[in-house]
Amino acid sequence: MKFGVVVNEGPYTHQASDTAYNFAKAALESGHEVPRVFFYHDGVNVGTRLAVPPQDERNIQKNWTALAQKHEVDLVICIAAAQRRGMLDANEAKRQGKDADNIAEGFRISGLGQLIEMGIQTDRLMVFGD
Helix, strand or coil, X not given: XXXXXXXXXXXXXXXXXXXXXXXXXXXXXXXXXXXXXXXXXXXXXHHECCCCCCCCCCCHHHHHHHHHHHHCCEEEEEHHHHHHCCCCCHHHHHHCCCCCCCECCCEEEECHHHHHHXXXXXXXXXXXXX
16 A cells, blocks of 8 residues: 655644554555655644754654655655745755755655645655654
8 A cells, every 4th residue: 555644734733643653654664655744834843954852852853754765655755844844955045035945854855736646645644743
């Protein structure tokens, strides 16, 4: 089965990002496909490279990056939600006249078209968070 995953909540304020990660990992390890994860609303904060959780806590961004690299999962951050929260990749930072970017390795910024495409191309769309 091919699953699309949507993460709507931030990594350290709600359980949704952890639950989505655990679901995607379990699905992939069971032989299913997870071609794309779409981070929307506060879920875009999962993709920041600037978060520094304590060493004895999980690092949800690094978990997602490692999972994506191992299983070739496309990690997409909604551009509109990202911009509202100060999340920019290098190209968008330059376009907006900003002097820094903060998108983590393995994540990319794109629009809602990627969410629609994911919904069309997968068997099930799993949404985590409000």
